[in-house]
Amino acid sequence: MSEGHAAPAPAAAKPGPAAPHDPVEDLARQVFIQLSANVHAAPGEKPPHAKLVELSFRLAEAFQAGNLEFNTAARARADAKAKASVDVSKIEIDFGSIGKT
Secondary structure, eight states, X not given: OOTTOOOOOOOOOOOXXXXXXXXXXXXXXXXXXXXXXXXXXXXXXXXXXXXXXXXXXXXXXXXXXXXXXXXXXXXXXXXXXXHHSOOGGGOOOOGGGTSOO
């Protein structure tokens, strides 16, 4: 290597496809962390971690369902998303007329 010349930078790797985002998992993780902290801070017998995980997911799912039922803004977003999506199973295309002139 000569002086004054930097080595070429290695090519940056292309990022792979992003993993699907699961809002229930994210919420359950937050619930589990807080619930575990509260349980372990209190004196007495501690439940197994698997039970805390199960409870966290049940609470997160219940919150998501209740959010759509009671939160008008969340319901409006869900309705708008449903209206914006296209159900391709209901699309009818007549390919018979394409080649005819």
